[in-house]
Amino acid sequence: MNHLDLPPLTYASGSVRLPGSKSISNRMLLLATLAEGTTEIRDLLDSDDTQVMLAALQGVGVGLTALGGNCWRVEGCGGVFPVKDADLFMGNAGTAIRPLTAALALSGGHYRLSGVPRMHERPIGDLVDGLLQIGADVRYTGNPGFPPLAIHPAEVNLTAPIRLRGDVSSQFLTALLMALPLTGAAAVIEMTTELISRPYIEITLNLMARFGVTVEREGWQRFTIAAGQRYRSPGVLHVEGDASAASYFLAAGAIGGGPVRVEGVGRDSIQGDVRFANALQAMGARIEWGEQHIEARAPATGRLKAFDLDLNHIPDAAMTLAVAALFADGRCVLRNIASWRVKETDRIAAMATELRKLGAVVEEGADFIAVTPAPTFKAGAAIDTYDDHRMAMCFSLAALGGVPVTINDPQCVNKTFPDYFDAFAEITAPVIAIDGPSASGKGTVAERVAAALGYHYLDSGSLYRLTALAALRAGVALDDETGVSALAAGLPASFEGGRILLAGDDVTDAIRSEEVSAGASKVAALPAVRAALLARQRAYRRFPGLVADGRDMGSVVFPAATAKVFLTASAAARAERRYKQLIGKGMPANMHALLQDLQERDARDAQRSVAPLRHCDDADLVDTTEMNIEAAVAAVMSIVERQRL
Numbered sequence: 225m226n227h228l229d230l231p232p233l234t235y236a237s238g239s240v241r242l243p244g245s246k247s248i249s250n251r252m253l254l255l256a257t258l259a260e261g262t263t264e265i266r267d268l269l270d271s272d273d274t275q276v277m278l279a280a281l282q283g284v285g286v287g288l289t290a291l292g293g294n295c296w297r298v299e300g301c302g303g304v305f306p307v308k309d310a311d312l313f314m315g316n317a318g319t320a321i322r323p324l325t326a327a328l329a330l331s332g333g334h335y336r337l338s339g340v341p342r343m344h345e346r347p348i349g350d351l352v353d354g355l356l357q358i359g360a361d362v363r364y365t366g367n368p369g370f371p372p373l374a375i376h377p378a379e380v381n382l383t384a385p386i387r388l389r390g391d392v393s394s395q396f397l398t399a400l401l402m403a404l405p406l407t408g409a410a411a412v413i414e415m416t417t418e419l420i421s422r423p424y425i426e427i428t429l430n431l432m433a434r435f436g437v438t439v440e441r442e443g444w445q446r447f448t449i450a451a452g453q454r455y456r457s458p459g460v461l462h463v464e465g466d467a468s469a470a471s472y473f474l475a476a477g478a479i480g481g482g483p484v485r486v487e488g489v490g491r492d493s494i495q496g497d498v499r500f501a502n503a504l505q506a507m508g509a510r511i512e513w514g515e516q517h518i519e520a521r522a523p524a525t526g527r528l529k530a531f532d533l534d535l536n537h538i539p540d541a542a543m544t545l546a547v548a549a550l551f552a553d554g555r556c557v558l559r560n561i562a563s564w565r566v567k568e569t570d571r572i573a574a575m576a577t578e579l580r581k582l583g584a585v586v587e588e589g590a591d592f593i594a595v596t597p598a599p600t601f602k603a604g605a606a607i608d609t610y611d612d613h614r615m616a617m618c619f620s621l622a623a624l625g626g627v628p629v630t631i632n633d634p635q636c637v638n639k640t641f642p643d644y645f646d647a648f649a650e651i652t653a654p655v656i657a658i659d660g661p662s663a664s665g666k667g668t669v670a671e672r673v674a675a676a677l678g679y680h681y682l683d684s685g686s687l688y689r690l691t692a693l694a695a696l697r698a699g700v701a702l703d704d705e706t707g708v709s710a711l712a713a714g715l716p717a718s719f720e721g722g723r724i725l726l727a728g729d730d731v732t733d734a735i736r737s738e739e740v741s742a743g744a745s746k747v748a749a750l751p752a753v754r755a756a757l758l759a760r761q762r763a764y765r766r767f768p769g770l771v772a773d774g775r776d777m778g779s780v781v782f783p784a785a786t787a788k789v790f791l792t793a794s795a796a797a798r799a800e801r802r803y804k805q806l807i808g809k810g811m812p813a814n815m816h817a818l819l820q821d822l823q824e825r826d827a828r829d830a831q832r833s834v835a836p837l838r839h840c841d842d843a844d845l846v847d848t849t850e851m852n853i854e855a856a857v858a859a860v861m862s863i864v865e866r867q868r869l
């Protein structure tokens with residue numbers, strides 16, 4: 225079986241740019257299709273569920289153009305789909321099959337909709353009942369109440385209100401609301417039950433309004449769409465970051481120290497799941513809201529507090545709370561979550577089974593789950609994910625209990641967040657930061673420490689060297705901050721089996737020349753160059769861990785590094801090492817010139833205004849003047865082990 229081994233994690237900090245919201249992406253795609261005019265959608269989520277929607281729209285003849293960078297152009301067809309007969313595969317995407325069923329039922333064509341086996345177990349009967357009341361022709365071709373479905377043209381009649389259940393899924397109401405304006409007639413929907421997951425209806429109404437259709441709402445009982453409204457493209461739209469996905473990182477910050485910042489959603493978000501942050505706050509986490517970000521940190525003192533909450537308004541993000549409950553100081557109760565039973569899997573049953581593997585005592589009922597954490601986590605749990613992206617993402621948090629955790633079939637995150645584990649690693653993977661001056665031996669030591677731990681290795685100096693070489697080759701002056709930082713931002717560099725390539729050219733030796741060494745020190749003093757290389761360096765933080773060497777690994781790039789070492793040696797000792805190195809390679813060398821050069825570079829690295837080379841208070845000093853490499857590696861390993869990695 226395919227699996228991912230997460231190492232024991234002790235700390236979470238950093239920031240994550242969220243992928244686009246699934247709920248908003250699929251709604252916008254459909255509304256843009258149903259509208260008159262062309263819509264450009266930016267920051268669309270690129271995942272299985274949006275691919276399903278895009279493929280289905282393509283299947284009914286909608287003009288879709290990928291403009292690059294998750295930007296799409298959608299040619300609206302005013303609800304008249306060019307292809308009148310099609311078989312459409314809907315995977316396991318509830319946000320695609322429900323609204324499309326309603327829109328296709330009102331569009332006068334012959335369509336067959338099916339999905340993966342689990343999709344054929346997920347109810348759609350309430351929506352079909354609603355459509356049948358107005359005369360639509362929708363038939364079950366498998367089990368009554370479930371996909372697959374066959375749709376045929378029919379005259380619809382909207383004189384009577386549509387009576388609709390809202391206690392199984394709010395997507396049935398969303399589907400009808402989005403499709404009914406296609407009829408041009410006045411339409412009324414009356415709920416015959418409580419409506420669950422209400423914030424999702426607010427997303428629907430908000431997006432419909434952006435396309436020019438307003439819905440009158442009387443409480444959560446009755447929804448009226450006035451006659452004669454048509455969707456019109458608003459031109460360009462942006463998809464917000466996914467608030468449900470934000471929950472994993474915010475929880476990581478609350479559990480693992482923080483601060484962890486998510487970028488792409490903020491206080492004005494239209495997604496109900498941002499309220500997850502309030503639930504975390506109720507557990508004692510410290511939350512800060514920005515316009516475009518949310519940040520979470522652990523409580524100032526003590527553990528996260530136990531909770532007893534009605535979570536009907538945030539059913540998806542609530543799963544994250546069930547795993548966060550493992551870190552609470554007592555029994556936690558999640559109430560009013562019956563819809564979990566009809567999602568990607570029976571999430572109440574799945575959650576209970578998997579939480580028990582970590583040692584928790586779990587009670588489950590028709591619509592609640594209660595979690596009593598164990599004093600210590602059971603190590604080595606292998607978590608099954610039930611082809612449910614949220615199970616995989618939630619349970620990654622369990623590794624913050626300081627135990628190894630295996631996630632089975634981790635690729636199920638592709639449904640909404642293909643890069644989830646890379647993003648999670650960027651805030652949680654252990655980092656050993658080794659900083660120090662040129663020729664202190666830190667490169668060799670760092671590489672050996674990485675090999676001993678089985679960690680990844682980042683030689684950050686090579687990125688500055690590559691930038692300098694790229695500038696020299698392109699004829700860009702080394703003090704041209706704009707020009708050099710543009711090169712740094714798009715550096716076509718790769719590291720392959722010990723060789724360093726620049727635009728496919730092997731430059732492993734070229735970047736070690738004295739000219740490039742001096743140039744690297746110059747470009748490294750430019751703030752815009754450092755900024756341009758920051759995200760690239762942080763992306764090296766991966767599981768099971770990273771050893772990074774440079775000048776500012778512990779101070780700027782990975783300030784929350786698990787272990788920080790300042791590795792140095794006297795200038796004379798360093799000049800002598802470099803001298804021996806060059807002579808050993810049969811290259812000319814002059815001891816005096818080397819010493820002078822090193823001292824000049826040290827001075828420049830130490831005196832620059834940004835990220836100067838310095839021994840930070842929180843870094844352990846290792847002076848290798850009198851040490852050979854083996855002794856230096858042993859000294860660093862003992863510091864690392866002291867951090868109990």
Ligand code: DC
Pocket residue numbers: 662663684685686688689741744745746748749773774775776777825829
């Ligand atoms: O470690 P090195 O000698 O390969 O570094 C080359 C240059 O890049 C050096 O002058 C300092 C600079 N540098 C930096 O400013 N920050 C880093 N994290 C790494 C290197």
